[in-house]
Amino acid sequence: MAYKWSTKEQMTDLLCNLVSIPSITGSEAEIAFPRYVVEQLQALPYFQQHPEHLHAHPTGDGRYFVTALVKNKPETKDTIVLVSHFDVVDVEDYGNWKEFAFAPKKLSEMFRANKADMPADVQEDLGTGDWLFGRGTMDMKCGLALHMSLIEEACDGGFDGNLLLLTVPDEEVNSVGMKAAVPLLLEWAEKFDLSYKTVLNSEPMFTRYPGDRNAYIYNGSIGKVMPGFLCYGKETHVGEPLAGLNGNFMSSHITTMMELNTAFCERVENEVTPPPTNQILKSLKKDYSVQIPHRSVTLFNLFLYEWTMEEIVTGMRRLATMAAEQIKESYAANAERYAQLDSFTPTDINVNVYTYDELLKYAGETYGDERVERIRQDVLNNTTKQDERDVTINLVDELAILCKELSPMIVLFFAPPYYPAVCSRRNPLISSVVSDMIAYANEQHGVELKKQNYFGGISDLSYVGLQHPASTLTPLTTNMPLWNRGYSVPLEALERFDVPVLNLGPVGRDAHKWTERLDTDFAFVKLPNMLRVCIRKLFTEQTSVSSII
Structure with a gap:
């Protein structure tokens, strides 16, 4: 022919x-x-x-x-x-x-x-x-x-x-x-x-x-995940910033610690993953006002070779915990210096660290699964033309607002896409x-x-195919708010198609x-x-x- x-x-x-x-x-x-x-x-x-x-x-x-x-x-x-x-x-x-x-x-x-x-x-x-x-x-x-x-x-x-x-x-x-x-x-x-x-x-x-x-x-x-950190501080008037905790201030600490951090570079033979880099960093305050932006989010690109999801979540949580301590120390040092300038009595702050899965379970136990599900559906029903990253952030944000008594807090989550x-x-x-x-x-x-x-x-x-059994991906799937709610990967089929x-x-x-x-x-x-x-x-x-x- x-x-x-x-x-x-x-x-x-x-x-x-x-x-x-x-x-x-x-x-x-x-x-x-x-x-x-x-x-x-x-x-x-x-x-x-x-x-x-x-x-x-x-x-x-x-x-x-x-x-x-x-x-x-x-x-x-x-x-x-x-x-x-x-x-x-x-x-x-x-x-x-x-x-x-x-x-x-x-x-x-x-x-x-x-x-x-x-x-x-x-x-x-x-x-x-x-x-x-x-x-x-x-x-x-x-x-x-x-x-x-x-x-x-x-x-x-x-x-x-x-x-x-x-x-x-x-x-x-x-x-x-x-x-x-x-x-x-x-x-x-x-x-x-x-x-x-x-x-x-x-x-x-x-x-x-x-x-x-x-x-x-x-x-x-190469594979990749997108870990995110929602930072929920404490609201206050900009004229009294030390009476609250700025979410942007919190996110900036995490971003500085995470950006290009070679501790998250993985080596296989003579190859090394590129270091993580920020993809989204923003306040969740929708309109201008004289209230500080007490909620913010930072989201990263993280490449991977052979690390398990458990190893990744452990590393991300460790970084968030270190950031929480750094935020506490920085706030305390600035408050102490300001107290020397004006009649002000510093107060201690503590920043809690949760995974999305932990926050979700707490919300269900405290406010009832029905109310939690209603909040999640309200977000999902209003996603017209929204990017999947934005929908994910909204889901975490609404849950954090419901559970604001846990704040100040950092919530670790994952956004799509996931590339094994x-x-x-x-x-x-x-x-x-x-x-x-x-x-x-x-x-x-x-x-x-x-x-x-x-x-x-x-x-x-x-x-x-999958390098690790689908069962090992639970730390990812349970902490990805959109998993099976608009985003998924056919894990069972991938295990069979090896x-x-x-x-x-x-x-x-x-x-x-x-x-x-x-x-x-x-x-x-x-x-x-x-x-x-x-x-x-x-x-x-x-x-x-x-x-x-």
């Missing part, structure tokens, strides 16, 4: 067509995008003969993910899942170039014409002529284009096993697409008699530090294939691939920036051959690895 996605020019055109659909997360184009993918794959003779193998599936929120299975021999079970996402971040950062953000060839021409005005590293890449600019070129519609090319080859019998393309929405926000897909993959395993050997992603290689020019192959993906860390570094099949691919890439293409255990950019591979992972993708630069770009020579000349070899090795490598059926 004559291939339509096999040459560099053909795959570049396919990528440009995919990019031209502005599938920003949450947009109408994101909803429409799967239709184009299905239409393109439907043109292949295999799917005309096997229409039941190609579907767009609803995620439950108006969006869709696509699956395309190529199974040439009924008796063949071994299957590799090719996973990608088709949503992209917005293009506000493009400024004057915004109109052309989804027109890669035109944007690249314009950048070349204005080369002197570009950043130095962009000028360097523009000089080679191998780079294609535009939103989604790197992250990650190139990966989808490559997978469509591999599916086309599989339709012609190019591989000894089955390939299952899976492309999903919403990776950039909450991974709704991937979480909806895992139960479906379990169903298809039974329906089509499949045995999943590997989930192969083609997210682009991410730099580990500024100026990093290494090429990577990943056998895992995943890693196949101890899997013999993945270890063997990674070693083989490092050697092959060097010998055949002059590419020095470096093994990295964890892809650092957050990916949908997080929802391929499949090794691998990520081999293109070289790009500046993901989520207006200078996002793709090395087309690597992506569409070297990488297709490397992916073919990788897939064949995954199918033929003889190791004692069990696969899910």
